[in-house]
Amino acid sequence: MDERVLDLSGVTVRRGGTALLDGVDWSVGEGERWVVLGPNGAGKTTLLNVAFSQLHPTAGRVEILGERLGAVDVFELRPLIGYAGAAVSNQVEEGTPVLDLVLSAAYGYLGRFREEYGTPDLGRARALLGHWGVGDLADRNFHTLSEGERKRVLIARALMSNPELLLLDEPAAGLDLGGREDLLRRLSSLARNDAAPTLVVVSHHVEEIPSGFTHALMLREGAVVASGPLDEVMTAENLSETFGLELKVERDGERWSARAA
Numbered sequence: 193m194d195e196r197v198l199d200l201s202g203v204t205v206r207r208g209g210t211a212l213l214d215g216v217d218w219s220v221g222e223g224e225r226w227v228v229l230g231p232n233g234a235g236k237t238t239l240l241n242v243a244f245s246q247l248h249p250t251a252g253r254v255e256i257l258g259e260r261l262g263a264v265d266v267f268e269l270r271p272l273i274g275y276a277g278a279a280v281s282n283q284v285e286e287g288t289p290v291l292d293l294v295l296s297a298a299y300g301y302l303g304r305f306r307e308e309y310g311t312p313d314l315g316r317a318r319a320l321l322g323h324w325g326v327g328d329l330a331d332r333n334f335h336t337l338s339e340g341e342r343k344r345v346l347i348a349r350a351l352m353s354n355p356e357l358l359l360l361d362e363p364a365a366g367l368d369l370g371g372r373e374d375l376l377r378r379l380s381s382l383a384r385n386d387a388a389p390t391l392v393v394v395s396h397h398v399e400e401i402p403s404g405f406t407h408a409l410m411l412r413e414g415a416v417v418a419s420g421p422l423d424e425v426m427t428a429e430n431l432s433e434t435f436g437l438e439l440k441v442e443r444d445g446e447r448w449s450a451r452a453a
């Protein structure tokens with residue numbers, strides 16, 4: 193059995209004369225927990241959109257959950273992939289209750305209550321909200337939530353369809369220190385759960401790598417600088433090249449930090 197959840201080979205995405213992704217090779221195995229690191233504009237969100245089957249590359253080969261992008265019905269593939277990020281929150285209709293937003297994920301909708309949801313779906317949605325610490329917000333309008341509350345609701349939503357692959361685009365961006373640490377604790381617990389989906393989290397900051405994560409992909413200007421197990425690739429050399437300045441990297445247990453050398 194092929195246990196690769198993502199398999200990208202020579203993936204290039206061009207817009208105008210610019211390569212947003214440039215010959216990216218990346219392989220993610222079942223159960224791995226990846227962080228995708230890179231500076232602003234490195235192509236991280238573009239890569240996640242490819243992994244979500246939202247964007248077809250200009251060149252190269254993409255396999256998601258063993259299915260070849262271009263040859264598979266993406267509407268059958270997408271329920272197997274959970275996605276949370278600004279691309280989702282920006283599209284939520286004004287006035288959408290939190291519970292509806294989470295429930296709608298099971299049906300591929302992004303918005304108001306459009307289906308007759310069964311009791312098991314309601315129970316699962318409430319349980320997920322509770323698990324992510326936002327159970328008491330189920331009846332609130334999504335747009336009235338704080339940034340930290342929204343992030344947790346969107347992750348609960350992304351897990352609603354019981355996906356095999358979970359993609360989180362900058363889940364800790366905009367959170368205060370307490371909010372960040374709370375989210376990282378929850379992501380660590382997810383990472384350590386053998387039943388959890390394969391995880392890919394995009395971030396700008398090595399401080400936002402949750403403990404329990406196993407691999408990193410580093411991108412700069414659309415190209416891969418390094419890719420592999422955290423222990424091997426989290427070097428000052430790789431991070432300095434990725435972010436374009438000389439960095440010192442420190443490790444404390446399973447957490448990382450970096451600053452200018």
Ligand SMILES: Nc1ncnc2c1ncn2[C@@H]1O[C@H](COP(=O)(O)OP(=O)(O)OP(=O)(O)O)[C@@H](O)[C@H]1O
Nearest residue numbers: 207208212230231232233234235236237238239396
């Ligand atoms: N449709 C488009 N046409 C032209 N350029 C684009 C398009 N979409 C994205 N870009 C550019 O591609 C580059 C990569 O964008 P992307 O959003 O993937 O980067 P990122 O690493 O996620 O950045 P950030 O960390 O700032 O969110 C950026 O320079 C962006 O301006």
